[in-house]
Amino acid sequence: MxxxxxxxxxxxxxxxxxxxxxxxxxIGFLVFMLVPFFRSCYMSFCEVEIMSGKHTIxxxxxxxxxxxxxxxxxxxxxxxxxxxFYNSVSVMVFSFFVALIxxxxxxxxxxxRAIFFLPVILSSGVLLGIETDNxxxxxxxxxxxxxxxxxxxxxxxxxxxxxxxxxxxAFQKVFEIVDGIYDVAISSGIQIIxxxxxxxxxxxxxxxxxxxxxxxxxxxxxxxxxxxxxxxLLVNWIYSVVDYCMxxxxxxxxKINDQMVLYIDYGFASSIxxxxxxxxxxxxxxxxxxxxxxxxxxx
Amino acid sequence: xxxxxxxxxxxxxxxxxxxxxxxYLVKKKIMGASYKFVRVLLLFxxxxxxxxxxxxxxxxxxxxxxxxYNPIVITIPxxxxxxxxxxxxxxxxxxxxxxNTLRTSLLVALLQISMCTIVGYGxxxxxxxxxxxxxxxxVMMIIVPPQTLSTSLYMYFRHFDILGVIKAVTGSDIxxxxxxxxxxxxxxxxxxLKNGLYIYMIRQFFRNIPKDLEEAAYVDGCGTLRTFxxxxxxxxxxxxxxxxxxxxxxxxxxxxxxxxxxxxMDLLARKLTTLVDTLNYYVIxxxxxxxxxxxxxxxxxxxxxxxxxxxxxxxxxxxxxxxFVESLSSTGIKM
Numbered sequence: 001m002x003x004x005x006x007x008x009x010x011x012x013x014x015x016x017x018x019x020x021x022x023x024x025x026x027i028g029f030l031v032f033m034l035v036p037f038f039r040s041c042y043m044s045f046c047e048v049e050i051m052s053g054k055h056t057i058x059x060x061x062x063x064x065x066x067x068x069x070x071x072x073x074x075x076x077x078x079x080x081x082x083x084x085f086y087n088s089v090s091v092m093v094f095s096f097f098v099a100l101i102x103x104x105x106x107x108x109x110x111x112x113r114a115i116f117f118l119p120v121i122l123s124s125g126v127l128l129g130i131e132t133d134n135x136x137x138x139x140x141x142x143x144x145x146x147x148x149x150x151x152x153x154x155x156x157x158x159x160x161x162x163x164x165x166x167x168x169x170a171f172q173k174v175f176e177i178v179d180g181i182y183d184v185a186i187s188s189g190i191q192i193i194x195x196x197x198x199x200x201x202x203x204x205x206x207x208x209x210x211x212x213x214x215x216x217x218x219x220x221x222x223x224x225x226x227x228x229x230x231x232x233l234l235v236n237w238i239y240s241v242v243d244y245c246m247x248x249x250x251x252x253x254x255k256i257n258d259q260m261v262l263y264i265d266y267g268f269a270s271s272i273x274x275x276x277x278x279x280x281x282x283x284x285x286x287x288x289x290x291x292x293x294x295x296x297x298x299x
Numbered sequence: 300x301x302x303x304x305x306x307x308x309x310x311x312x313x314x315x316x317x318x319x320x321x322x323y324l325v326k327k328k329i330m331g332a333s334y335k336f337v338r339v340l341l342l343f344x345x346x347x348x349x350x351x352x353x354x355x356x357x358x359x360x361x362x363x364x365x366x367x368y369n370p371i372v373i374t375i376p377x378x379x380x381x382x383x384x385x386x387x388x389x390x391x392x393x394x395x396x397x398x399n400t401l402r403t404s405l406l407v408a409l410l411q412i413s414m415c416t417i418v419g420y421g422x423x424x425x426x427x428x429x430x431x432x433x434x435x436x437x438v439m440m441i442i443v444p445p446q447t448l449s450t451s452l453y454m455y456f457r458h459f460d461i462l463g464v465i466k467a468v469t470g471s472d473i474x475x476x477x478x479x480x481x482x483x484x485x486x487x488x489x490x491x492l493k494n495g496l497y498i499y500m501i502r503q504f505f506r507n508i509p510k511d512l513e514e515a516a517y518v519d520g521c522g523t524l525r526t527f528x529x530x531x532x533x534x535x536x537x538x539x540x541x542x543x544x545x546x547x548x549x550x551x552x553x554x555x556x557x558x559x560x561x562x563x564m565d566l567l568a569r570k571l572t573t574l575v576d577t578l579n580y581y582v583i584x585x586x587x588x589x590x591x592x593x594x595x596x597x598x599x600x601x602x603x604x605x606x607x608x609x610x611x612x613x614x615x616x617x618x619x620x621x622x623f624v625e626s627l628s629s630t631g632i633k634m
Contacts, residue, residue: 011426014425014426014427014523015425015426015427015428016427017425017523017524018421018424018425018426018427018430019421019427020421021417021418021420021421021422021425021527022417022418022421022422022433024414024417024418024487024488024489025414025418025421025433025436025437025488025489025498026433027488028414028485028487028488028489028490029436029440029488029489029490031488032452032484032485032488032490033436033440033443033448033490035455036448036451036452036455037443037447037448037451039451039454039455040447040448040450040451043450043451043454048454098345101338101341101342104338106335106338110620112342112346114616114620115346115349115350116345116346116349117620117623118349118350118616119349120545120548120623121548121552121609121612121613121616122349122353122609124548124549124552124553125549125551125552125553125554125555125568126552126553126554126568126571126572127552127605127608127609181348182348182349182352185345185348185349186349238441238442242441242442242444245444246444246445246446246555253444253446256446256449256450257446257449257558260449260450260453266450266453266454269449269450270447270450270451273444273446273447273449273450274447276444276446276447277443277444277447280444281442284442
């Protein structure tokens with residue numbers, strides 16, 4: 001009995017020190033996350049004056065403005081969500097594929113790895129979309145691209161396929177993704193690292209056993225590697241989606257910033273941000289629920 | 300037996316074995332070789348894909364303005380010049396901005412990582428009530444885009460007050476908008492850029508360290524804090540370095556939080572976004588050229604500026620590549 005009591009004391013002490021350890025986070029979370037979170041929700045229903053900090057409640061007007069009056073919000077929202085989907089899927093495929101290759105042994109592996117992780121630096125923050133940010137430059141670039149299309153190899157292939165009668169919408173999307181392969185490569189640095197870390201935890205003995213049983217490496221890819229790495233699919237999926245939403249060159253983020261900086265309409269900006277946030281949350285929630293159905297946990 | 304003889308013997312052996320296996324051995328060799336060839340091709344292509352914009356930027360940054368319009372010049376400039384660098388350095392205010400960025404990034408990264416380490420350790424090693432809830436908050440922090448909060452954070456620090464105390468004393472609230480204090484405060488509360496991710500990774504790392512170590516220390520009379528500092532921290536060096544490097548790099552290039560909080564400070568990322576406008580302004584007002592800078596020249600200066608901003612990071616990456624990558628891939632991140 002006495003022993004039990006002492007253990008409870010130890011547990012209690014441990015709990016207290018645990019709370020002490022995470023206290024910075026709790027304070028930070030409450031002050032800088034939860035409060036602003038609800039305030040921005042509140043602001044989205046208000047008309048905000050910056051200088052005085054006065055909030056006047058105007059109900060759903062900001063949302064109505066976003067959906068019915070604003071010229072391009074609806075279009076941007078649909079476009080961005082679509083793009084997010086394609087981008088995330090192709091990032092997943094690409095990073096899985098690259099991680100598989102980088103996990104093999106070959107000469108100069110360290111060098112190749114270094115290059116593949118370079119996008120972690122190159123695609124961060126302001127560097128992404130620095131060229132498209134400048135309207136003058138991007139408009140000229142578009143013009144150059146339009147006049148240069150004949151030399152575009154993927155367009156030639158696309159034309160050949162279309163005249164052969166295998167074109168169609170699905171192919172067009174594929175070509176769009178292929179054309180945007182740079183965007184994909186540059187946004188999959190972290191995902192490759194995560195997949196690699198997963199691949200390295202799979203023990204060799206599994207593959208050995210499988211190959212002795214007559215399993216080809218193609219089969220063992222789908223029967224061993226894929227299930228073992230599936231928890232990371234979920235992690236990477238969420239990371240890719242969220243990462244895409246926070247990009248600097250995301251049109252909606254740009255719109256939010258414009259509303260804040262140029263038009264100084266904070267209520268409207270928060271209502272856009274909240275709409276976008278809810279949409280993204282829904283997508284993340286539904287898709288990760290679907291993925292988690294298929295995830296296999298080894299232990 | 301000489302070396303050659305051994306080799307000949309082995310070759311004969313190979314053909315002999317191949318004959319016995321019904322051609323399987325040769326097939327396997329050819330398959331292996333062609334696989335390797337395809338892999339090299341693919342890897343080369345993808346590496347080129349990633350490096351190409353960088354190479355173009357380097358090439359363009361050394362071109363004189365007339366090279367930009369010369370259709371013969373594609374990669375190697377006809378007249379090498381470092382004028383672009385001088386121009387970009389001047390427009391960026393490079394020396395000062397570099398120093399500011401370096402100082403801010405270092406300080407912020409240090410604050411963030413030390414706080415995240417403590418919190419991550421707390422999550423990994425202690426059991427306490429509501430732990431799941433708090434960890435859910437960490438996950439939420441990773442998922443919620445900071446842009447959702449930007450408006451209210453701005454207002455929050457524009458009219459900063461602690462429960463109305465300051466207003467009662469001085470008669471008005473303080474405007475913290477133009478100072479860096481809010482961001483340092485946020486970093487101390489683990490609310491900076493991608494801090495949820497750092498907490499998550501550090502927690503994952505600490506969870507994998509065997510518990511026996513800690514228990515042994517406890518039995519020997521080592522307190523919780525001492526265990527953390529003397530036993531756990533030295534073990535966690537690799538993951539801490541990589542988190543630190545990430546934090547440093549992402550802070551360096553970040554434009555979101557800096558725009559929100561560091562109003563007037565000359566930081567490289569900020570300067571870079573306005574570089575072309577600054578160039579136009581300079582050309583119109585100082586060189587008295589009404590039409591402003593040409594698009595090609597603007598792009599050239601922008602490339603140069605981008606290079607100048609990322610060069611310190613690339614150097615860092617070159618020397619600390621192991622810190623970035625190897626330690627991360629050995630943490631075994633799992634859901």
